[in-house]
Amino acid sequence: MRRLADVLEAVSGTTSKLQKIDLLAAYLQSLSDDELQIACTYLTGAPFPAGDGRALNVGWSAIADALLDVSGASWADLDSSYLKHGDLGSVAAELLTRKVRAPLFPTPLTLTTVNEIFSRLAASAGKGSRQIKLEAMRSLFENADPLEAKYLIRIITSDMRVGLKEGLLEEAVAKAFGRSLDDVRRANMLISDIGAVAVLARHGRLGEARLQLFRPFRFMLADTIFTPAEAFEPVRGDGDGGGAPEPLLVEDKYDGVRAQAHYDGTRLAIFSRTLDEITPSFPELHGDLRALAGRYIIDGEIVAWRDGRAIPFTQLQQRLRRKDPSELIAVVPVMLFAFDLLHVRPTGGSPAQAPRPAAGGVGAAGELNGRHHAPGPGGPLP
Numbered sequence: 001m002r003r004l005a006d007v008l009e010a011v012s013g014t015t016s017k018l019q020k021i022d023l024l025a026a027y028l029q030s031l032s033d034d035e036l037q038i039a040c041t042y043l044t045g046a047p048f049p050a051g052d053g054r055a056l057n058v059g060w061s062a063i064a065d066a067l068l069d070v071s072g073a074s075w076a077d078l079d080s081s082y083l084k085h086g087d088l089g090s091v092a093a094e095l096l097t098r099k100v101r102a103p104l105f106p107t108p109l110t111l112t113t114v115n116e117i118f119s120r121l122a123a124s125a126g127k128g129s130r131q132i133k134l135e136a137m138r139s140l141f142e143n144a145d146p147l148e149a150k151y152l153i154r155i156i157t158s159d160m161r162v163g164l165k166e167g168l169l170e171e172a173v174a175k176a177f178g179r180s181l182d183d184v185r186r187a188n189m190l191i192s193d194i195g196a197v198a199v200l201a202r203h204g205r206l207g208e209a210r211l212q213l214f215r216p217f218r219f220m221l222a223d224t225i226f227t228p229a230e231a232f233e234p235v236r237g238d239g240d241g242g243g244a245p246e247p248l249l250v251e252d253k254y255d256g257v258r259a260q261a262h263y264d265g266t267r268l269a270i271f272s273r274t275l276d277e278i279t280p281s282f283p284e285l286h287g288d289l290r291a292l293a294g295r296y297i298i299d300g301e302i303v304a305w306r307d308g309r310a311i312p313f314t315q316l317q318q319r320l321r322r323k324d325p326s327e328l329i330a331v332v333p334v335m336l337f338a339f340d341l342l343h344v345r346p347t348g349g350s351p352a353q354a355p356r357p358a359a360g361g362v363g364a365a366g367e368l369n370g371r372h373h374a375p376g377p378g379g380p381l382p
């Protein structure tokens with residue numbers, strides 16, 4: 001953990017993109033496969049990979065209580081330090097230069113040890129969970145040196161503050177293992193786990209990255225164009241005016257919530273653009289999605305829809321992040337407009353590459369409808 005903290009501190013201390021990449025690449029090369037997967041996740045400023053579904057659920061007060069218990073500092077000390085730094089990680093680095101609680105023989109914090117503690121924190125729920133989380137946080141701070149504590153808190157709070165975006169980490173992975181940046185980015189788009197991608201890159205197996213049911217993937221978003229002519233550039237033919245233009249399909253774009261639906265014949269999960277599971281928020285979609293045959297992944301947009309037309313997005317916002325949307329289902333009904341049927345395995349059949357449906361609807365019509373055209377990307381679902 002100390003080496004990770006040192007690298008993050010060095011990355012924070014330079015504005016040079018190339019130097020950041022060099023620092024990260026050298027560090028990644030030095031790790032075992034297990035360490036590599038964990039370290040890459042932490043370098044994104046998160047305790048778990050994107051789409052993992054687990055959350056630490058450790059609040060500011062629990063972090064502060066554990067920090068004060070171990071350091072012996074007062075709330076006034078913490079407030080003063082926070083006013084100076086504006087960052088709880090830097091506060092920890094300052095306060096933990098002195099400890100009133102520390103093991104006689106501190107256990108060095110390894111990436112694996114921290115990962116195990118994070119897993120226990122995520123698994124703690126219900127009565128007594130706050131005390132369990134508090135004890136786990138105390139254990140981290142008792143064994144961490146000030147710099148380690150600084151970055152542990154930044155990972156826990158997902159607030160890294162070192163000028164390190166995931167795109168830069170993808171470049172570091174590509175450089176560390178001599179792989180194509182495009183291949184690294186494509187693999188990360190498909191499996192949304194830069195740690196797993198780094199391990200594949202090390203062993204020359206990036207081509208094995210595949211969409212998997214219930215592992216949400218990064219959405220392919222639209223590109224901005226600045227003139228109408230740009231929209232037609234990909235379909236102009238051979239570029240010399242002699243070739244036949246490619247067909248062009250124009251679809252309506254409704255203002256809603258980007259979503260992907262995964263179904264295996266039994267389990268159904270709907271994920272948001274941020275790769276969070278939002279299945280309980282839209283129960284009226286479940287029946288129609290389950291009625292579609294086979295195992296599949298659909299990419300689309302959840303739109304507030306009433307009487308055959310879209311209603312304002314501001315009304316749909318009322319349904320977001322609600323654990324129980326029952327009171328709003330009749331007021332703000334929704335439909336899923338399907339952009340892509342990315343993968344499908346027919347029930348009882350062999351894997352098949354899916355066609356791509358144009359914006360059909362699920363929810364209002366009770367079926368997936370729409371034209372079918374260009375084949376979808378990738379291979380069959382595992």
